[in-house]
Amino acid sequence: MRSVPLPRFLSTVKLGYLNVVNHLLAFPIIPVMVAVLLQVLELGPDELIAHWRSLGIDTIHALCTIFTVVVVATASFMSRPRPVYLVDHACFRPPRTFRVPFATFFEHASFMPFFDEKSVRFQVRILESSGLGEETCLPLANRCIPPCPSMEAACAEARLVIFSAIDELIAKTGLKPRDVDILVVNCSLFSPTPSLSAMIVNKYKMRSNIMSFNLSGMGCSAGLISIDLARSLLQAHPNSYALVVSTEIITPNFYAGNERSMLLPNCLFRMGAAAVLLSNSRREEDRAKYRLLHVVRTHEGADDRAYRCVYEEEDGEDNSGISLSKELMAVAGEALRANITAVGPLVLPVTEHLLFLASLVARRLLGPRGGKPYIPDFKRAFEHLCIHAGGRAVIDELQRSLGLPPALVEASRMTLHRFGNTSSSSLWYELAYIEAKGRMRRGDRVWMIGFGSGFKCNSAVWRCLRTPKAPVDGPWSDCIHRYPVHVPDMVKLL
């Protein structure tokens, strides 16, 4: 039987000091080598030769030592984990014809034969305080009265959003589809057979030995799961290119019932897709935008409350939909804390980490008398933050619990306003916002946080390798000049 897993507290301690222990050798070796170097520099050439001769090392020994040093150093260098670069990314730009202003949403909802009046008013009230703007987009099938969610319509939406994003990525990077070695696609609520990954292979005529994977059902945090998978594959295959596509297909998921907890997704989810090109080829180091530093995944599914808070089920009338529980915020907060506990040791400066650790130890030993939990100052670890634009409440909750200034959550709020909740691709729209605003600089660190059903909280940390050249082409090109906008707490429609 393998070892018993450590409780979370001890895992933190272990993680934190693992870094120290792993680099234990650096502690004595560096001062020693520096001391040796200083002494050697202070000696004159004659003295140096005299010392050398006095050590009694002959030429052969010296050559062998130098040879060993060179071999070990080269092998060490070559066997380092290969860095994973983000060459570029592109998002789907919905045409204006797909937009659903509040008035359209209200009118359509009123005409739907299956909604009672209470449900219509409820959905409108949700929309009014959702943080969404008037330009978010729904697919054609959802604009029919009643919606016509056929498989063909869902495939059409998939082809539109995915191919647009990939075409844009190809235009930006000059990528040849036959050069793609790894393809990871994630779409939670629509999974035809053959898969969406096969659809992409077919459209772009990709190679037959491509390593393709299609993830489904994994919720809004699946974009970072795909990045994690692509990273593992890249680490196992040198000089490769990975195409990661994240999307959510809205067509088949319209809820046609009156259960309040299941009406929320109708109000919040909108069309979107993102395509990301990753590579571990050293050739790409010159033009890659970001380097992937860490991916940390946390799964709270063992807790029943967390597992049930975003749940697909049927209502009393056999209509299926996604039910969002009232405990969603609390669960999200706990999942975030768990994720931070794992991310913190990897990114925080030593002082912040020690303070966080001390607070954890104090609370563990002394209970509530140990003081309030210390919230590390993440502003010292990151310049930019991309929080999944799940809804206004999620962003508010995170801002409050992490003590973030409004500037750090602006990208999330504006993405929610302009594009709605595009599920797993929302993080890429937020990154595009920061770039379009000209705020991204070389050396900046970006923290992406995704939440999703399960309940999962996943993080990815990137470092910017080059300042994006203005004007940045992307989903915000035609509207960035209008942002940021003030998003009122309530937009009165009724």
Next chain:
Amino acid sequence: MHTVLSVDAMELLWTIATVLFLYSSLSFLWKAFDCRRNQNCYLVDYVCYKPSDDRKLSTELYSDVIKRNKRLSMPDYKFHLKVVVNFGISEETYGPRSIIEGREESPTLDDCDDEVDDCMYSTLDELFRRTGISSGDVDVLVVNISMFTPDPSLTSRIVNRDKMREDVKTFNLSGMGCSASPIANDLVNNVFKTRKRTLAVVITSESIAPNWYCGTDKSMMLGNSLFRSGGCSFMLTNDPSLKHLAKMSLKCLVRAHSGANDDAYSCAMQKEDTDGRVGFHLSKSLPKVAVRAFTENLQTLAPNVLPVGELALYVIRGLRHRLRRSKETKADAGTAVRVNFKSGVEHFCLHTGGAAVIDAVGSALGLNKYDVEPARMTLHRWGNTSASSLWYVLSYMEAKKRLRRKDRVLMLSFGAGFKCNSYLWEVLRDLEDGGAWEDCIEAYPPNP
């Protein structure tokens, strides 16, 4: 500061530097060696799903189900039954409860959940029990069920039920067809290359309840006749300390995706018929597409699997064949050159896509009746259980005590996309578990 240390102090400094340097070199070499040790992928154990007897779908019961579909005409009924009979399946295959109980046209979400949960939970519980490993030790969890993806995913369902750790890496594959088992294996194998001492559990199955076709399109009726309930959970690891428990070791994995070709992409496809009913369309060009994908896979597989001698012989035979063809007319040129796969592989797990598929693949690989018997018998006893069929075939071989230490097993499957995936295992010790065949292996092969 101009203090020059004495010669003794300098020598001490050099000695310390040398010792530290040697220590770092040795630790680096140990790390490199340890890394290589962890590159292997071992199959610790596997459990095939055996549904309860009340889920047996006999021909008579199946015919009652078809008759309930009032849209079908008499020729359509006959077509259905003809397919079932020609397919080569027995009266012992299993179907989902919703179909047997009359809800095939409108299964509820609970019906779909029950079908999948029964398979996943029973096989997982048995797997943990047999290996003595607990769910809290699982580092990677992969589920592949092509045609049912609830939210939260099936991986989350298992994490919840079995209380797995919060840092468990889960991957829920979907839409990847009947050849998804090697794909799941490939995923785990790649994760193994980046992490030491990792334990992975893979669950492979298919969901039939929500995918019963209720229309009249013949190309979509085939799916109803062919697919049956089944599944498998298996445990993989790259931890050398678990090698003594392991049954097999993965030697090579080859994936071939012919989706770039439009015929190949659309030959096995879920879509709506003219009345808007969703079904699984199997086109007439499927055999041709399968052959092409199969050839492509073999071209990469053969050099990794066959001994050098056989490869050399193949090249020589190929050259002779070409010379003969250039000298004689096409009619006299004779049959194509075949490779004898039996020179590098002892056992063959072929996807149970149908009797015709097994025979065609067997003939292409130069196999005899003994070699294709496990696949044929699996098809007979369990039907086409999609991605998990390879594991039932393996289980037959094990129950028949065919798998001996150092034997090599080739698993070959086809799936929508169109993909042909194969992988080669080496057996680590003599295997004798009856598994899902325990109660019936004596009756196989049935007397003619």
